[in-house]
Amino acid sequence: MQTWQMQDAKARMSEVVRGAQNEPQEITVHGKSVAVVISRASFDRLSQMQGSLLDFMRRSPLYGADDIEFERDRSPTREVPL
Template identity: 40%
Template structure:
């Protein structure tokens, strides 16, 4: 067994150690019935892999639709009548 691979029953009984290993060194893998089940990783590692590549403003400004003119004028008609 690799140092970063745990069987489910070992992961449950040594959860604090599992979390400490994930925080201090590398992601930890947990298997269930011999099959890969989950990966435990530090919050810092999680933030790195889920952080967007660009911010929203930069993304929208680089859109191929940036040059398209939009008609955002409002319809001047009154709303429909509803019988109550």
């Protein structure tokens, strides 16, 4: 991954964007990573992997398992002054 200081990235934005077509481009401020520029194709691919919580749960290896039991914590609750 190519790393750019913020001031260099601003001054050479076209190079940063061109570089993002091949690999992610990291941008730093005071040596700390603050952003990553990626290609549109990478963004689209990563965005499509997102789905709803329901879709995620349906992909679980435990989906449809009826023999799972969750134990409830029976300890007393704490007093809260109102």
